[in-house]
Amino acid sequence: xxxxxxxxARRAAxxxxxxxxxxxEFGEYGLERATVRGVARxxxxxxxxxxxxYGSKNDLFAVATQLHRGSTDELDASSTPQDVxxxxxxxxxxxxxxxxxxxxxxxxxxxxxxxxxxxxRNFLGERxxxxxxxxxxxxxxxxxxxxxxxxxxxxxxxxxLELDALTDISEEQIDTILRPWVTxxxxxxxxxxxxxx
Numbered sequence: 001x002x003x004x005x006x007x008x009a010r011r012a013a014x015x016x017x018x019x020x021x022x023x024x025e026f027g028e029y030g031l032e033r034a035t036v037r038g039v040a041r042x043x044x045x046x047x048x049x050x051x052x053x054y055g056s057k058n059d060l061f062a063v064a065t066q067l068h069r070g071s072t073d074e075l076d077a078s079s080t081p082q083d084v085x086x087x088x089x090x091x092x093x094x095x096x097x098x099x100x101x102x103x104x105x106x107x108x109x110x111x112x113x114x115x116x117x118x119x120x121r122n123f124l125g126e127r128x129x130x131x132x133x134x135x136x137x138x139x140x141x142x143x144x145x146x147x148x149x150x151x152x153x154x155x156x157x158x159x160x161l162e163l164d165a166l167t168d169i170s171e172e173q174i175d176t177i178l179r180p181w182v183t184x185x186x187x188x189x190x191x192x193x194x195x196x197x
Contacts, residue, residue, distance in 0.1 A: 014045065014053065018039060018040075018049070018050050019054075019060075019063065021043035023064045023102055025038045025039045025042055026065065026108065027101055030112060030113070031109040034057070034061075061113075061115065064102060064105055065105045065109070065116065067103060067106065074130060075131060084183075085183050088186075092182050095154060095155045099155065124148055127148045128144045128145050131147060144186070147183070147185045150182070154166065
């Protein structure tokens with residue numbers, strides 16, 4: 001690949017290299033244990049350059065953990081149960097693969113760093129509201145929260161805890177066990193109606 005020739009292009013390339021290094025560092029160590037020196041070492045730059053580009057470790061973390069939201073995965077009241085199922089199966093397929101660096105960094109830090117906790121809560125809240133919009137039952141938000149939380153648990157157990165049963169899962173098991181499981185909370189029966197007095 002050609003080296004950037006203009007000063008602005010070199011600066012942008014260095015900033016991107018630092019950002020990629022930060023995502024790897026935060027993904028491995030979390031916000032608390034990651035260091036600016038570690039990021040700089042990974043990026044092959046002086047630590048002062050990391051701070052020059054991003055200000056502080058916390059500012060760098062905020063940029064490095066921005067989750068990308070797809071614009072094509074929005075559900076609404078007109079979404080069919082099949083639309084919802086396909087949406088969830090797409091998410092399941094993504095979550096079974098190695099998480100992108102920004103998601104890995106955020107997940108690694110979400111229980112120890114308030115910034116990560118807030119970012120993850122906001123992201124999951126958006127996903128819950130997205131699912132709930134496609135369900136007209138009174139407990140739609142709870143059903144959506146259970147589904148989203150279950151997928152988060154699967155992601156953590158597979159990629160961070162590396163539970164054998166989940167790391168060795170076969171394509172057949174994905175079809176016969178995981179796919180029905182991921183839609184179970186949404187497929188459940190409607191709550192019984194209360195008798196009128």
